Amino acid sequence: MNAVPHPTIALLQTSSLTSVVQQEIERAILQGEYAPGAKLVEANIAERLGVSRGPVREAFRMLEEAGLVRTEKNRGVFVRDIPIEEAVEIFDLRAAMDELVGRKLAEAITPAQLKEIKALVDAMEKAVKAEDARGYHLLNLKFHDRLVEMAGNSKLTAIYRKLIKELSLFRRLNLADGWLLPISAGEHRQIIKAIASGDPDAAGRAMFDHVMDSKERTIANHLKRSEAQAKKGRRAASQ
Structure with missing residues (x-):
């Protein structure tokens, strides 16, 4: 039994x-x-x-x-299909969090940690050359997650990860446009340079600007998709 x-x-x-x-x-x-x-x-x-x-x-x-x-x-x-208004709010909150992360890392990042994130950006640039959007997306997520983790604030890390999960579908759509990949990779290279410089203001600004640029790309992509769907609807109605 x-x-x-x-x-x-x-x-x-x-x-x-x-x-x-x-x-x-x-x-x-x-x-x-x-x-x-x-x-x-x-x-x-x-x-x-x-x-x-x-x-x-x-x-x-x-x-x-x-x-x-x-x-x-x-x-x-x-x-969930997150409305664009909620996505924009998340981007604004993320920008403030990432600015704090950049400032902290500029003051405290170790040589080993700097080497690790440089390796991630090297891999991202290889994914760009290979036109591997999915691989780039996963590396992009890992890069930002590791930076937040390295800042050493467990509460911030938990909140950040929840926000990123909610934003993930928007971010995948942003990076689905191949021409955006090299632009995104260049922004990540600038983040590393700013953190490595040891200048908290420059590092915070680089991370803040990257998120805000991503927000603007999200809004532009949303408008483009909405216009395409409206045009398709008009064509179907006229037939």
Whole structure:
């Protein structure tokens, strides 16, 4: 006869499974496998991952708290489609956070840390030459995440990561335009130079300006997509 697990062990097993399921759904959302507005069907995901529906349901709750999905009564769970107004607010908040990070790193970054972020920018420049937008996007995320982590403020890091997850679909769309990749890579090279100079004002300004430039690109891309959709709608109506 199989022994019944102790309640605490059963809880830990369920909690661990829920975390794995949540991480897998989050990965799929952030990598574009589920588009903004897509419905997430509990039964389908449970079958695909080989788990019961309970951990999937709990994972949905965690993802809603993280701002990645929304639950609509009697309709189900959907990937959030963040409005442009909210994205702009996040960019403004991120710019202030990144300015603080730049200032702190200019004063305290170690030679080993500087070498690490230089290697990341070298890899980003190789991705530009290879026209590898997806690879560039992942390196871009890692570069900024490491800078925030190196600043040594765990609260700031946690808040930053939540904001970045919410912005990720917008950022993927920004970098989908190949001509933007070399511009973005150049901005990252300038950030490294400013941090390495040891000048807090220059480093803070470089990081602040990079985020604000990214915000302007996001707004421009949003307007471009909106105009294209409106034009397509007008053509369909006239046929």
